[in-house]
Amino acid sequence: MQKEAIYHRPKNNFAYAYDERTLHLRLKTKKDDTLSVTLIYGDPYDWKDNVWQYHKQKMLLTGSDDLFDYWTTSVEPPYRRMRYGFYLEDESESLVYTEKGFFTEQPLDTNDYFSFPFLNEIDVFKAPDWVKDTVWYQIFPERFANGDSSIDPKGVLPWGEYPPARDNFFGGDFQGVIDHLDHLTELGINGIYFTPIFKAKSNHKYDTIDYLEIDPQFGDKETFKQLIKACHERGIKVMLDAVFNHSGYYFEPFQDLLKNGEDSKYKDWFHVRSFPIETKPLPSYDTFAFEASMPKLNTENPEVKEYLLQVGKYWVEEFDIDGWRLDVANEIDHQFWRDFRRTVKQIKPELYILGEIWHDSMPWLQGDQFDAVMNYPMTSALLDHFAHETISVETMADRLTSLLHSYPDNVNEVAFNLLGSHDTPRMLTLANDRKDLVKLMYMLQFSFPGTPCIYYGDEIGMKGGADPGCRECMIWDKTEQDTELFDFLEELISLRKSHSAFGNSGSFHFVSAKDGVIQYKKETTTETLLFLINSSEVIQSVEDLSLSNETTSLFGNKIKPNTALTLEPFGYEIISL
Structure with missing residues (x-):
């Protein structure tokens, strides 16, 4: 066995508490290098006649990518503490892997083993818990409905009569959302994520002027309360977007800084590199990217910190919102987020805290900061295969498998899974108008562990390139909507709600991914679903479906045992085994 590839650490995604009694353990080995892995475990204080009392438990191969195999098991240590190691076998050798390295014989000293104290x-x-069963709908308020x-x-x-631009307005508002809640209810939506609603100069509102005031173009606080009430009556949660990394140019403390320079009482609210303040050619202060109109806030400053924490509290206490989405979350210090979580969770323990982070996010997902992050690694894997056609099904499956093993299961279950947003071109545009490919992406998105989100208008086939093209006015004329795509998504959401294995209750693992055909299973203790997706342009035949009797697929098709299943080009099927 290739020892250099064998890896475990007793923390994070490799050893964690799934709940109050259960530990999940993982081990990584070189792909196809190990035949079996057995967990050796016991309580560190359980000795009889000077012999440590241990147990053995087979680990499951829960996934493989291009380099590694991932082995997983679940245990309930009777006294909630454990020492453990791994017994590995291949065709020619066996060894024991512990914190002290590799042994040919099982060590007798428990200090040699890994420790979960x-x-x-x-x-x-x-x-x-509610997030696991939520299907989100992202609304860019300025463009949803007037x-x-x-x-x-x-x-x-006039609504929709001009293309979107970075500086034009069409008058979308809260009343427009209230007027069209039936559209969301019909689709099956039970969560709305609003991009920023606070007073700002731009149409996107990521340049906040006042964090405690609603932008007048959206309505007043009373209308917003009516919107929250209407949503909650329909079982729809509401999540707001907080931009704490930076303020807007017209934020009062920044205006004071511009006016008074080094004498400003707010000079330490920002990261000023030099005085006098310059905005061109590069700002003399830190910003979001190099945007002079978005000065970065100093969240380590006690006054700034207290102000923003009060903002976080205010909208939860006064309006009963259900979640905060945190913009540019990875550029803010960890201590701020720890204090933010403690502050808002004291008011509403079931509040959902979602960070915008595009890469490996384990440091933010250890229970002391965020509940989840926006799952852009999943997004890119699906788009790179189906839309961009830059990777094979094998590579896509490898990336998704690696992603799932990068986080604990209870983190994966609430990951925010999106395929389009206000920051990206629309799905149909990326897929070159191939609706069949868009459907396949939705199939994977809605059956992948996590909580899926639809960007407004994608459900009716809206198109658009990168910002500002992806921010067109919502189309409300039924004759211009793609009702077939809407019906498809409505069916997926219904299946997710009616089949426990389809949603977050089902474990996810790939059966195979080759020749353009993807097979993966979702399993619970009572249900197993086999998903078949043909991402190629040719008819594919799938053998050996392990069926003992004739069954009906979730889409109503009869599937006979001992016969090959034919998948049309870009076809799909879901079979209950």
């Missing part, structure tokens, strides 16, 4: 309940990662023309901003354009 104690399963403290307070250390268990706990995200709100329900109250009396509050339109100056220079508003």
Whole structure:
């Protein structure tokens, strides 16, 4: 066995408390290098006649990527503490792997083993349970619906009659959302994620002027309360977008800094590199990217920190929101997020805290900061295969398998899975108008562990390139909507709700991914679903479905045992085994 490839550490995604009694353990080995792995475990204080009392338990091969095999098991140590090691076998040798390295014989001293000192309940990662069963719908308020023309901003354009630009307005507002909640309910949505609603100069509102005021073009606080109430009556949760990394140019403390320079009482609210303040050619202060209109806030400053924590509290206490999505979350210090979580969770323990991080996020997902992050690694894997056609099905499956083993299961279950957003071109545009490919991406998105999100308008086939093209006005004329795509998504959401294995209750693993055909299983103790996806342009035949009797697929097709299943080009099937 290739010892250099064998890896475990007793923390994070390799050893963690799944709940108050259960530990999950993982081991990584070189792909196809190990035949079996057995966990050796016991309580460190359980000795009889000077012999440590241990148990053995087979580990499951839960996934493989291009380099590694991943082995997983679940145990309930009777006294919530454990010493453990791994017994590995291949065709020619066996060895024991512990914290002290590799042994040909099982060590007698428990100090040689890995240690999980104690399963403290307070250390268990706990995200709100409701998130696991939530299907989100992202709304860019300025472009969803104009329900109250009396509050339109100056220079508003007729709805949808002009292409979106970085500086134009169409008058979308809260009343427009209230007027169209039936559309979301019909689709099966039970969570809304709003991009920023606070007072700002731009149409996107990521340049906050006042964190405690709603932008007048959206309505007032009373209308917002009506919107929250209407959503909650329909069982729809509401999540707001917080931009704490940076403020807007017209944020009062920054305006004071511009006016008074080094004499400003707010000079330490920002990261100023030099005085006098310069905005061109490069700002003399830290910003989001190099945007002079978005000065970076100094969240280590006690006054800034207290102000932003009060903002976090205010919208939960006064309006009963259900979640915070945190913009550019990875550029803010960890201590701020720890204090933020403690502050808002004291008010509403079931509040969902979602960070915008595009890469490996384990440091933020240890139970003391975020409940989840936006799952862009999943997004890119699906888009790279189906839309960009830059990777094979094998590579896509490898990337998704590696991703699932990069985090604990209870983290994966609440990951925010998206395929499009206000920051990216629309799915149909990326797929070159191939609706069949878009459907396959949705199939994987909605059956992948996590909580899926639809970007407004994608469900009716809207198109658009990168910002601002992806921010067109929502199309409300039924004759211009793709109702077939809407019906497909409605069916997927219904299946997710009616079949426990389809959603977050089902474990996920790939059976195979080759020649353009993807097979994966979702399993619970009572149900096993086999997903078949043909991402190629040719008819594919799938053998050996392990069927003992004739069955009906989730889409109503009869599947006979001992016969090959034919998948049409870009076809799909879901079979209950």
